[in-house]
Amino acid sequence: MLSYRHAFHAGNHADILKHLAWLGVISHLKRKAKPFVLFDTHAGGGEYPLNADYSQQNKEYLTGMSALQGARAQSPLLEEYLHLNQPIWDDNVYPGSPRLLCEALRAQDHAHLMELHPAEIDHLQQCVVQHGHDQIAVHHRDGLEGLVALTPPKPNRGAVLIDPPYEQIDEYPQVAAKTGKVLQRWANGQVVVWYPLLSERAAPKAKACKTMVETLAVAGKTCFTAELVVAENTHDAGMYGSGVCIINPAFQLDEYLTQAMQEVCELMGSHARFSLTWRKTEAA
Numbered sequence: 001m002l003s004y005r006h007a008f009h010a011g012n013h014a015d016i017l018k019h020l021a022w023l024g025v026i027s028h029l030k031r032k033a034k035p036f037v038l039f040d041t042h043a044g045g046g047e048y049p050l051n052a053d054y055s056q057q058n059k060e061y062l063t064g065m066s067a068l069q070g071a072r073a074q075s076p077l078l079e080e081y082l083h084l085n086q087p088i089w090d091d092n093v094y095p096g097s098p099r100l101l102c103e104a105l106r107a108q109d110h111a112h113l114m115e116l117h118p119a120e121i122d123h124l125q126q127c128v129v130q131h132g133h134d135q136i137a138v139h140h141r142d143g144l145e146g147l148v149a150l151t152p153p154k155p156n157r158g159a160v161l162i163d164p165p166y167e168q169i170d171e172y173p174q175v176a177a178k179t180g181k182v183l184q185r186w187a188n189g190q191v192v193v194w195y196p197l198l199s200e201r202a203a204p205k206a207k208a209c210k211t212m213v214e215t216l217a218v219a220g221k222t223c224f225t226a227e228l229v230v231a232e233n234t235h236d237a238g239m240y241g242s243g244v245c246i247i248n249p250a251f252q253l254d255e256y257l258t259q260a261m262q263e264v265c266e267l268m269g270s271h272a273r274f275s276l277t278w279r280k281t282e283a284a
């Protein structure tokens with residue numbers, strides 16, 4: 001069952017956290033000239049026109065992107081993020097993870113983008129043809145199965161973004177199991193897993209998510225989680241924020257992300273709170 005469409009949510013607070021973290025990972029890989037390989041297991045449509053009916057329905061970009069438009073950043077990661085995004089936002093388009101990747105990838109790097117939805121795959125292919133390069137491959141297939149099949153990559157420097165819709169509760173254990181399998185064969189791969197923060201109303205999913213994060217936290221050499229909370233966690237709040245679990249994060253990514261997200265919170269308003277927690281360190 002594939003009913004999730006990211007266009008309803010494009011540019012919301014969760015996208016800002018996820019895309020800042022993903023850009024931070026990519027930027028760090030770019031510090032060396034050596035090529036790398038990226039994987040986006042649940043790529044979506046690539047980019048989202050904000051005047052389309054989907055985006056206009058709930059205008060979720062008002063909870064994220066709109067607060068950052070026209071802002072001037074102090075922190076290096078937020079500055080890079082705004083520099084890359086602002087011209088696209090000016091066209092009233094929100095760049096999803098694939099468009100971000102198209103903008104950030106260098107000639108020597110490669111990427112694999114996977115998407116299962118029959119309509120989204122067409123949008124994704126168009127996005128890559130328009131903004132991408134020959135070395136970006138688009139796969140119409142299950143993202144987690146594709147990731148296992150395509151890893152470890154050659155060269156084995158690289159990173160993964162796992163951003164499922166979590167419509168089905170069994171997606172949580174699937175992410176944990178497949179990520180563990182990948183890391184057994186690709187021990188130095190960096191993995192970014194996005195997850196929702198859900199209130200008591202969605203207790204079974206919230207519990208499955210907690211178990212997933214606990215499993216992911218010990219699957220690699222090191223791990224931290226970074227969370228952005230945008231509402232009170234009352235019983236009926238639903239999704240009151242989100243997090244990213246970053247396995248094998250690059251040196252100082254925690255500092256870069258914290259600086260950027262603290263600025264983001266100031267721009268979003270007093271309801272927004274960011275926290276970062278190391279779950280596994282080298283010594284542990």
Ligand SMILES: C[S@@+](CC[C@H](N)C(=O)[O-])C[C@H]1O[C@@H](n2cnc3c(N)ncnc32)[C@H](O)[C@@H]1O
Nearest residue numbers: 006042043044096097115116117142143163165
């Ligand atoms: C949250 S959206 C992705 C958004 C995108 N990563 C971004 O940041 O712009 C999740 C996507 O996963 C797709 N999807 C759902 N199940 C999938 C599966 N088993 N394999 C690959 N893609 C899947 C959905 O169609 C949807 O487009």
